[in-house]
Amino acid sequence: MLGFSRTQSVALAVLVLVVIAAPFLLYPIVVMQVMCYAIFAMGTNLLMGSVGLLSLGQAAYFGLGGYVAGYLVQSVGLTPELGIIAGGAAGALLGTGFGWLAIRRQDIYFAMVTLALAQIVYFAAVQATGFTGGENGIQGIARGDLFGHLPLKSDHAMYVVVAVIFLAGVVFVHRIVNSPFGQVVKAVRDNEPRMISLGYRTDAYKGMIFVLAALFAGVAGATKAMVMGIVTLSDVGATTSGLVVLMVLLGGIGTIFGPIVGAAIVVAMQYYLAPFGAWVIVIQGAIFMVCVLVFRRGIIGEVAFRLRTPL
Amino acid sequence: MSTIILETSGLSKAFSGFTAVDRVDLRIETGTIHALIGPNGAGKTTCFNLLTKFLQPSAGRILFQGEDITRLKPADVARRGMVRSFQISAVFGQLSTLENVRIALQRDRGGSFDFWRSSDSLTRYDDRARALLTDVGLETFADTPAAELSYGRKRALEIATTLALDPPLLLLDEPTAGMAEPDVARIVTLIRRLRTGRTILMVEHNLSVVSGLSDRITVLTRGRVLAEGPYETVSKDPAVITAYLGTDHA
Numbered sequence: 001m002l003g004f005s006r007t008q009s010v011a012l013a014v015l016v017l018v019v020i021a022a023p024f025l026l027y028p029i030v031v032m033q034v035m036c037y038a039i040f041a042m043g044t045n046l047l048m049g050s051v052g053l054l055s056l057g058q059a060a061y062f063g064l065g066g067y068v069a070g071y072l073v074q075s076v077g078l079t080p081e082l083g084i085i086a087g088g089a090a091g092a093l094l095g096t097g098f099g100w101l102a103i104r105r106q107d108i109y110f111a112m113v114t115l116a117l118a119q120i121v122y123f124a125a126v127q128a129t130g131f132t133g134g135e136n137g138i139q140g141i142a143r144g145d146l147f148g149h150l151p152l153k154s155d156h157a158m159y160v161v162v163a164v165i166f167l168a169g170v171v172f173v174h175r176i177v178n179s180p181f182g183q184v185v186k187a188v189r190d191n192e193p194r195m196i197s198l199g200y201r202t203d204a205y206k207g208m209i210f211v212l213a214a215l216f217a218g219v220a221g222a223t224k225a226m227v228m229g230i231v232t233l234s235d236v237g238a239t240t241s242g243l244v245v246l247m248v249l250l251g252g253i254g255t256i257f258g259p260i261v262g263a264a265i266v267v268a269m270q271y272y273l274a275p276f277g278a279w280v281i282v283i284q285g286a287i288f289m290v291c292v293l294v295f296r297r298g299i300i301g302e303v304a305f306r307l308r309t310p311l
Numbered sequence: 312m313s314t315i316i317l318e319t320s321g322l323s324k325a326f327s328g329f330t331a332v333d334r335v336d337l338r339i340e341t342g343t344i345h346a347l348i349g350p351n352g353a354g355k356t357t358c359f360n361l362l363t364k365f366l367q368p369s370a371g372r373i374l375f376q377g378e379d380i381t382r383l384k385p386a387d388v389a390r391r392g393m394v395r396s397f398q399i400s401a402v403f404g405q406l407s408t409l410e411n412v413r414i415a416l417q418r419d420r421g422g423s424f425d426f427w428r429s430s431d432s433l434t435r436y437d438d439r440a441r442a443l444l445t446d447v448g449l450e451t452f453a454d455t456p457a458a459e460l461s462y463g464r465k466r467a468l469e470i471a472t473t474l475a476l477d478p479p480l481l482l483l484d485e486p487t488a489g490m491a492e493p494d495v496a497r498i499v500t501l502i503r504r505l506r507t508g509r510t511i512l513m514v515e516h517n518l519s520v521v522s523g524l525s526d527r528i529t530v531l532t533r534g535r536v537l538a539e540g541p542y543e544t545v546s547k548d549p550a551v552i553t554a555y556l557g558t559d560h561a
């Protein structure tokens with residue numbers, strides 16, 4: 001189905017069932033948050049998994065997407081779907097510029113450049129109070145009516161919108177990986193000098209992946225802004241950049257379903273560990289270390305390895 | 312009169328003071344097999360890196376098909392038709408043998424930036440890819456991941472991938488290095504067969520391969536051209552003999 005392998009189709013079917021059942025068993029708002037972070041993590045995984053680039057600044061695109069959507073919906077009065085589209089576009093646009101700067105660097109230098117660029121965005125967000133609300137953030141964003149007609153005030157209505165975006169994101173990521181473009185990217189990851197010697201301008205392909213990752217981040221941030229009705233500095237901060245990397249590593253780098261599982265675990269930890277206050281970070285760090293030591297491939301990566309099939 | 316496909320003048324490369332390639336003038340005639348030989352560390356691979364622009368020359372000029380390519384990027388040199396192989400076998404281990412060849416074929420689509428299309432659209436290259444695999448005797452391994460091929464087969468796959476681009480000038484860096492005798496014979500036959508319609512510049516240590524294949528030879532020592540000419544002349548050159556016996560401490 002849609003080019004998914006048999007095991008992947010089963011996994012996708014299970015995922016759809018979980019998405020349908022979840023709002024009846026759990027707080028819809030929490031599940032929506034998981035889906036938003038999952039979209040964010042799937043994009044980040046494109047960078048980490050398919051071209052092996054570790055970005056430490058993905059929150060820049062996530063936060064910008066949130067601010068743009070929040071601002072346009074609240075202050076300009078755009079409908080929520082336009083806000084989300086604009087948020088994604090803003091993320092992709094920023095990713096085009098930053099990607100162009102970062103992609104020429106390798107390994108740790110790439111990570112440092114992405115981190116530095118994201119810090120610039122963070123400080124800009126602190127300063128541009130007219131747009132971001134500074135320390136207060138943008139608060140009380142009303143979800144408005146989808147296409148100007150369908151009210152999203154109820155969590156269940158909003159849930160359907162988020163679920164559709166999320167599932168479309170899963171199919172889209174799979175398609176990217178399994179496209180002619182995806183083949184080239186895989187080969188670049190495998191042996192970049194050889195690809196250059198065959199006449200491929202490899203930086204352009206890495207740049208395109210960077211833009212796609214930023215697009216996912218922008219859409220994720222914008223959708224989350226609509227869900228929660230609030231965008232704050234933490235959405236654009238370094239902790240969020242770190243969390244999304246954690247989600248990808250926990251779930252399984254280079255897998256389709258891993259980032260989703262990673263997002264669910266990290267969001268769940270934040271809810272259940274909330275009573276522990278500042279200890280959350282320490283506990284998260286410990287769980288992360290155990291996971292990395294026990295499942296080096298991540299949870300879904302480990303399952304895929306055992307089943308000898310891509311997931 | 313014969314035409315020159317590739318010409319260098321004063322080509323040099325210095326690595327922090329150490330000159331690996333020193334004012335090399337090369338002239339490669341169209342349609343010939345030209346061998347570049349010399350002891351280890353002579354600068355042969357560095358020369359290849361300069362010609363294909365994987366390294367930027369410290370000095371000198373490179374003319375390919377009459378055009379100055381000294382300032383081009385490596386991918387653009389390849390697009391003009393000078394394609395190299397690597398001394399260490401370079402296949403895409405994660406891809407199947409067939410996909411390895413296809414990745415070269417699919418370059419003629421222009422950019423492969425269509426991330427929204429299914430990779431099923433690449434199956435139209437499969438027939439041509441299989442034909443190339445048959446050419447190098449790998450037809451039965453089409454679905455094998457390239458990482459699992461034997462060393463000799465990896466080199467054959469590398470040549471098939473390069474040939475998929477049908478380049479007018481082929482640069483082969485030690486195509487038979489580390490191979491057992493039957494594999495060497497297979498590669499030699501292959502090179503002899505694929506020379507029609509193209510020019511080959513090859514680095515090779517195996518002198519029987521060189522003598523059997525090449526029209527002209529350039530001998531490099533310590534980054535400099537020591538001798539140049541047909542195999543019979545060059546192999547009798549006393550300077551070349553001393554260089555190869557390693558008694559030259561001048």
Ligand SMILES: Nc1ncnc2c1ncn2[C@@H]1O[C@H](COP(=O)(O)OP(=O)(O)O)[C@@H](O)[C@H]1O
Nearest residue numbers: 326330331349350351352353354355356357358
């Ligand atoms: N990137 C580099 N940096 C410094 N020295 C190098 C580099 N590449 C090659 N060299 C040196 O240049 C010389 C020529 O190397 P190479 O071209 O690989 O020789 P060959 O292929 O003829 O065996 C060697 O002494 C090698 O150590």
Ligand SMILES: [Mg+2]
Nearest residue numbers: 355356357398
């Ligand atoms: Mg060499």
